[in-house]
Amino acid sequence: MADPKYANLPGIDTQPDVYETTDLPEDDQQQEVEELKSESVEQLSVDPNTAFGKFKDKKLVSGKIDFSDRVSHSRRTGYYVPRTEYEILEEGTEVKETPVQKFQRLQHEIRELSDEVEQLKQTAEDSKSPSVTSISLIQQVGVLQEQLYGLHLEKILGSDAMIEAADPQGTLPKKLVSQLEAYKNLSVQSSGKSPAKSDQKAQDGCITYELHYNPEQAKFAQLSKASELEQRLARLEAVIGQDPQKLSFLTADTSSKCLTEAVTQLQAQISLLDPIQLDHADARIQGLLQHLSQVKEKKKTAEDAGKESKISELYDMVEKWDGIADTVPAVVERLQALKDLHEQALQFSQALSHLDTAQQHLTTNLNGQDTLLKELQGSFAANMACIQANCQSLEERMKKFQK
DSSP states (O other), rough: OOOOOOGGTTTTHHHHHHHHOOOOOOTSOOOOOOOOTTTTTOOOOOOHHHHHHHTOOOOEEEEEEEOOOOOOOSSOEEEOOOOOOOOOOTTTTTTOHHHHHHHHHEEEHHHHHHHHHHHHHHHHHHHHHOHHHOOOOOOOOHHHHHHTTHHHHHHHHHHHHHHHHHHHHHHHHHHHHHHHHHHHHHHHHHHHHOOOHHHHHHHHHHOOOOOOHHHHHHHHHHHHHHHHHHHHHHHHHHHOOOOOHHHHHHHHOSSSSOOOHHHHHHHHHHHHTHHHHHHHHHHHHHHHHHHEEEEHHHHHHHHHHHHHHHHHHHHHHHHHHHHHHTTTHHHHHHHHHHHHHHHHHHHHOOOOOHHHHHHHHHHHHHHHHHHHHHHHHHHHHHHHHHHHHHHHHHHHHHHHHHH
């Protein structure tokens, strides 16, 4: 908007200011891509939210990849994706479930089935019309659970296998410790019996471990580092304080406004308090004071000389003005007397210029009248000659008629 102090003045634009930019070059402008319109191509509309929900918490296992184009009855695997939802594998597949996996899948399905039956039972109780199917389903689920527990997989496979299948990440440290203990005992026994054989076994036998990255442990390590940093900051705040004025006072003389540079400057200032450094500083200060006193004396003498020269110049100007001041009144009276004469001369010059312009106008008019008179005389002479010729011809004709 324009300045409000110019609002009431004419010719001021009071419209809002508009700032426009030039268009981008043709290379940077957005080019419209033509959509492919063909009946042979099927265009699918994908919802991002639906796709995110479908692929959420999904993992890929790179150990069982099969993208071969072999012709066989078995199913091609591609990427092996572990699932939390279990399904029955089709016939001819290369991947087969282990007994523990089957047990987990059946247990998971029975648990889901029991939850769904409980929901059906609650809905039937709310509607006050219990159905026969829900009751029969509950009974059948109980029978299935009894059959599943009747397999006694814990006795057959062992409790360690069941725990490992239930929590594989949690059992890794225990399994690693047990293997190390077994290897340690084996090495001790072999060293007691035959050293040569133990060395050969140590060279031939090897233990291979797979290390898995645990994001929770990494996150815990990051949190521990952050907590340690917070403790250091708390100690620093306890020493310095939380007042920003103190911090700004400490870092006022630094360029980067950081505490490390302030500490280095403080150390440099403390080093100046050394007695030897103080003696040197005292000697330098005394020398500076002597130089300052000499400079002040020279400055006073220079200032006095300058003042005297200025005063002498002013005195000369005053003397010259005294001589001129006596003649000023006479000059003023003479100028006032000549004022009327100058005005009359100005009026005379104006009248003379006006008379000159009038004379020029009259001369131009006289010249025009002279030319008109000459033209009129010429026309009269021509007319007289024509009249005389006509009279002569008329007389001749009259003479002819008289004869």
